[in-house]
Amino acid sequence: VMKTYHMYNADSISAQSKLKEAEKQEEKQIGKSVKQEDKQTPRSPDSTSNVKFEEKHVRRSSVKKIEKMKEKRQAKYTENRLKAIKARNEYLLALEATNASVFKYYIHDLSDLIDCCDLGYHASLNRALRTFLSAELNLEQSKHEGLDAIENAVENLDANSDKQRLMEMYNNVFCPPMKFEFQPHMGDMESQLCAQQPVQSELVQRCQQLQSRLSTLKIENEEVKKTMEATLQTIQDIVTIEDFDVSDCFQYSNSMESVKSTVSETFMSKPSIAKRRANQQETEQFYFTVR
Structure with a gap:
């Protein structure tokens, strides 16, 4: 369409220039005729009339040719101008x-095409992420509930109560058995100690020996008890050391190197775990040996 317009417009401009050229020729021819009439010398009437007639005929012929050419070029220009306008x-x-069309494509159609190619991607992504968030939130809630239950159980830990409950649960194992009864032999029904002579002095001597032995054992037991209590306290101090706080390991830092450094310094500042376990094992062995 643009090439057609350029072609017709060029033809129109060319026809216009040719028309202007014809108009100039017409004006030039008319001006020349006027000058010739002014410069013409007087002659005899007959000869003058003949000359004028011939000159007029020539001028009219030239003017008519120019007028025809002008009309032809005018028609051509009008035709080309009309074609150029169309x-x-x-x-x-x-x-x-x-x-x-371009505006509609970029403003409306392009958005519609993207929507068609989207195929509900954002809706699906929204559902997937919300499902993930729901699962994580419920997991976090369940985890907190579990941690609260564990913390409550830790607060209610009681060794004596648990020991009593264990004995009550298995009373057939931990209840004392029945006393051994005296079994009479061949009609001997006496079930009490006999302190008559001559066994009385022997019983008295044996009683004194037992009392002396009991006094010695009592002193030894007191010493052993003190040692056991001290050893037990040492074991309890070892097993109840408050090293469960690991919050220092989760301190935020801008650099991973500083995190590693913080963790290393935290653990280096505490007693060696291997050394502590060795001391605990040695103390436990001593405790059971003494006991």
């Missing part, structure tokens, strides 16, 4: 339609 109108309409 071509320009078609070109402008095509431009308007093209611009409207």
Whole structure:
């Protein structure tokens, strides 16, 4: 369409220039005729009339030719000008339609095409992420509930109560058995100690020996008890050391190197775990040996 417009417009401009050239020739011819009439010398009436008639005939012939050429070029210019106007109108309409189509494509169609290609991606992603968040939140809630239950159980830990509950649960194992009864032999039904002579002095001597031995054992047991209590306290101090706080290991830092350094310093400042376990094992062995 643009090439057609350019072609017809070029033809129109060419026809216009040719028309102007014809108009100039016409004006030039008319001016020349006027000058010749002014410069003409007087002659006899007959000869003058003949000359004038011939000159007028020549001038009229030239003027008619120029007028025909002018009319022809005028018609050609009008035709080409009309074609150029129509071509320009078609070109402008095509431009308007093209611009409207391009505008519609980039403003409306492109968005619609993206929506068609989307195929609900964002909705699916939204559902997936919300499912993940729901699962994580419920997991976090369940985890907190479990931690609260564990913390409550830790607060309620009681060794004596648990020991009593264990004995009550298995009372057939931990209850004392029945006393051994005296079994009479061949009609001997006496079930009490006999302190008559001559066994009385022997019983008295044996009682004194037992009392002396009991006094010695009591002193030894007191010493052993003190040692056991001290050893037990040492074991309890070892097993109840408050090293469960690991919050220092989760301190935030801008650098991983500083995190490693903090963790290393934290653990280096505490007693060696291997050394502590060795001391605990040695103390436990001593405790069971003494006991």
